[in-house]
Structure formats: structure tokens, C-alpha cells
């Protein structure tokens with residue numbers, strides 16, 4: 001299968017604030033892209049646009065399978081997303097969070113899959129505890145379980161190692177390596193070391209300088 005994400009001249013502004021302009025790239029199976037930049041440079045905004053959670057102000061994002069465009073409403077089927085601003089259901093257990101998600105995604109025979117991802121993120125022993133009682137690192141691990149449940153072609157990680165201990169960081173690097181073998185990996189981070197997770201880097205600070213020159217008329 002041929003899978004491709006294309007960004008064409010993507011711009012985002014929040015009213016008068018220009019976040020970035022003219023973002024162009026193409027990602028296919030096996031590609032990985034790190035998004036670098038200072039706080040407020042637009043990393044989270046860009047990953048949200050790539051995932052279809054935000055619309056660009058100009059330009060377009062295209063998802064294609066074997067040359068055929070995928071409807072934006074269906075993008076979520078192909079995406080796993082880990083980010084600080086994504087919410088878990090605090091009043092449910094870790095297992096139940098994954099079960100809810102499995103049903104939303106229409107996964108069949110998901111019990112084994114849920115157990116597998118819980119073991120992968122090392123939360124299996126705590127699967128029946130309420131998420132409310134999880135530490136922030138445990139919540140971050142559960143987000144990985146949620147993102148990997150449907151074995152997404154596209155894995156998007158925003159601040160991938162936030163709240164994680166050394167073992168959790170190692171887990172993330174392993175997940176990143178595996179994702180690059182079979183799919184597309186996108187990582188937004190301001191940690192220089194984490195840029196190494198990916199083969200390509202886009203730096204929004206530099207982009208922004210360029211686009212500012214372009215926009216001042």
C-alpha cells in the first residue's frame with residue numbers, strides 16, 4: 001500500500017498573529033519528521049493541522065492511499081496521537097479507557113490487543129485502577145497505549161517524553177524506531193536530543209523568520 005501525507009503551502013494565523021506560513025513537505029511510509037522550534041513557535045499548532053484537529057488558514061493537507069485522496073473525516077482511522085492536551089477519562093480505569101477507544105474505533109476482538117498495549121507501556125498491573133489515581137507519567141504511558149491500540153500508519157507525538165522516567169523515555173524511543181519501520185512518525189519537540197528520533201527536521205523558528213519577511217509588505 002502507498003500512503004502519503006502532503007502539506008502544500010500551509011499557513012496558520014490566529015487573527016493577526018501569524019504562526020507559520022508556506023509549510024511544505026511530503027511524508028510516505030518509512031518517513032519521519034521532527035518539528036523543532038521554541039515555545040510558541042507553532043509545533044502543536046502544526047501537528048494539530050496535520051492530524052486534522054485544526055484547519056489551516058491557507059494551503060492544504062492531503063492524505064492519500066494508492067493515489068486516492070482520503071476524506072478528512074476518515075483521517076483519524078490512520079492516526080495515533082500522543083499530546084499533553086489530549087484528555088483521558090479520569091473516572092474510568094486504564095483498561096476501560098482503552099475499551100472505550102476500541103469501541104469508538106470499531107475494533108474487533110480488541111481484548112487481546114488492549115492487554116498487549118497495556119503490557120507494552122508497562123501498565124498492565126495497574127489496568128483496573130482509576131486513571132484519576134495515576135501519576136502523570138502513568139497517564140502519559142496510557143496515552144501511548146491509546147495511540148498504538150489500532151496500530152496506526154501515522155504516529156504523531158507532541159512532547160513525546162513529558163512526565164516520563166528513564167524507562168519511559170526508552171519505551172518512547174523503541175516505539176519511535178518501530179513506527180519508522182512500518183509507518184510515518186511525526187515528533188514535535190523542543191528537546192534537541194529528541195530530534196534524533198527522525199530522519200528529517202523542520203525548524204519553525206527559521207520558517208517563521210522567512211514568512212515574516214514575506215508578510216511585511
Ligand SMILES: Nc1ncnc2c1ncn2[C@@H]1O[C@H](COP(=O)(O)OP(=O)(O)O)[C@@H](O)[C@H]1O
Nearest residue numbers: 014017019037038039040041042043044045046
Ligand atoms: N487557539 C489559539 N488562539 C490563539 N492563539 C493561539 C491558539 N493556539 C495557539 N496560539 C498561539 O500560536 C502560537 C503557537 O502555539 P503552539 O502551536 O502551541 O506552540 P508550540 O507548541 O511550539 O509551543 C503561540 O503564540 C500561541 O499563543
Ligand SMILES: [Mg+2]
Nearest residue numbers: 043044045158
Ligand atoms: Mg506545543
